[in-house]
Each structure stands twice: as structure tokens, then as C-alpha cells.
Amino acid sequence: xxxxxxxxxxxxxxxxxxxxxxxxxxxxxxxxxxxSDGGCDGHTIDGKPTGSVTRRAAVMTIVSESRRGxxxxxxxxxxxxxxxxxxxxxxxxxxxxxxxxxxxxFRMSVLVGKKGQFFLTVTTPCFIESEVQAPRTRAxxxxxxxxxVPDPSIPSEFxxxxxxxxxxxxxx
Numbered sequence: 001x002x003x004x005x006x007x008x009x010x011x012x013x014x015x016x017x018x019x020x021x022x023x024x025x026x027x028x029x030x031x032x033x034x035x036s037d038g039g040c041d042g043h044t045i046d047g048k049p050t051g052s053v054t055r056r057a058a059v060m061t062i063v064s065e066s067r068r069g070x071x072x073x074x075x076x077x078x079x080x081x082x083x084x085x086x087x088x089x090x091x092x093x094x095x096x097x098x099x100x101x102x103x104x105x106f107r108m109s110v111l112v113g114k115k116g117q118f119f120l121t122v123t124t125p126c127f128i129e130s131e132v133q134a135p136r137t138r139a140x141x142x143x144x145x146x147x148x149v150p151d152p153s154i155p156s157e158f159x160x161x162x163x164x165x166x167x168x169x170x171x172x
Contacts, residue, residue, distance in 0.1 A: 003045060005130035006037055009106075010053040013122040014135050016106060017057055020120055023078035024071065029154040032135045033058040033119065040126035050126040055135055058149040059118035062160045068112050070165040072098050075110045075120075084108070115151045 021030055033056035040050040063071055076086060079100045090097040090111070097111035105125040113119055 003128060005128050006051050006053050006124070006132050007130050009124040009127040010035075010037070010055065010132050010135070012104075013053055013055045013106060013124050016102070016108060016122050017055055017120055019082075020075055020078060020108070020110070021057060021059075024074050026156060026158045028118075028156075028159070029060040030057045030120075031060055031149060032056070033149050035135055037132045043126050045126075045128050049129040051129045052124045052126050053132055054121060054123045056122075057120045059120075060150070060152050060154045061156050062152045062154060063112075063116050063118060063156075064160055064162040065116060066162050066164045067159050068096065068116060068118075071118065071159065072096060072110060072112070076100075079108065117149075117152045 021028055035053070035055045037051055037053045040052055043050045076098045079098075080086060082102075084100045084102050086098065086100050087107075088097075088099040090099075095111055095113065097109055099107070099109045101107045107123045109119075109121050111119050111121075
């Protein structure tokens with residue numbers, strides 16, 4: 001456990017999320033989804049209570065069924081390139097996903113939900129409890145207020161095509 005605050009951890013989680021989304025070319029449109037902070041079952045650092053933060057993003061770009069595996073692969077390769085450990089895969093057709101963690105134990109997942117909507121989640125380990133601000137939307141993100149994220153609705157000349165990425169050309 002580290003002596004940084006939950007707010008500082010949230011900012012690192014936001015950077016991991018933004019870096020993961022930004023690694024995808026052509027670029028995706030996305031929104032911040034629900035975020036939360038919570039306790040760490042009575043753990044303390046230097047006698048101070050601790051908590052963790054979870055940040056989530058939902059991709060608003062329409063990703064065809066034929067291209068979903070390619071998009072999962074792009075994010076997985078980005079995480080591997082950064083030295084993150086791939087901790088699991090869900091290969092089910094209903095909810096395919098990739099799970100990973102950083103050396104500092106930030107845990108990430110990218111999964112495909114209903115209507116092919118991609119969700120990226122980053123959860124921090126326990127850090128010194130502090131107030132946590134809502135995430136700020138950055139380039140490529142669409143400001144969103146509400147509790148129910150709309151279905152993907154932004155077409156892409158690449159990601160929305162209903163043909164697989166050719167095996168002879170690398171995925172972007």
C-alpha cells in the first residue's frame with residue numbers, strides 16, 4: 001500500500017483508462033460511465049483509513065461483431081507493451097473480456113457488453129482515504145450526465161465495418 005491519496009490514485013486510474021482508449025486507432029468515441037469509491041475492509045496506512053476507486057468508460061463507437069476481437073486485441077497489446085500482466089480472458093461469445101493489472105496492482109478490464117458496447121474499468125488498490133472528484137472528460141470523450149449509458153451510436157468507417165480485419169494487415 002502506498003501513501004498517496006485516493007484522489008491521486010483516481011488520477012492514475014484516469015490516465016490508465018485514457019491511455020488505453022487512446023491506444024486504439026482509428027480513435028473511439030467514449031463517455032465516462034459510473035465511477036465509485038469505497039473502503040478497504042478496515043485496512044489502514046499509518047493509522048489512516050484507506051479506500052479504493054473504480055473508474056469506468058463506455059465506448060459510444062459502434063463496433064461490429066466482426067471487429068470486436070480486434071479491438072480487444074489492440075487494448076491487450078497496449079497493456080502488454082506497458083508491462084502490465086494479463087490476468088485473464090473471457091472467451092465467451094456473450095461477454096468477451098480481457099483482464100490485466102499493473103505492477104502497482106491497479107486492475108483493469110475491457111469487455112464487450114450488450115449491443116457490442118465496450119466497457120473499460122480500472123480499479124485502484126487501497127490508498128489513503130480522501131475526497132475523490134468526478135473524472136474529467138478529455139479529448140475523444142463525450143460529456144455525459146445520467147445513470148444509464150446510451151447504446152453505442154457513433155459510426156466508424158473502420159470499427160463499424162461488418163467484415164473482419166484482414167489477417168495480412170495488422171490491426172490499428
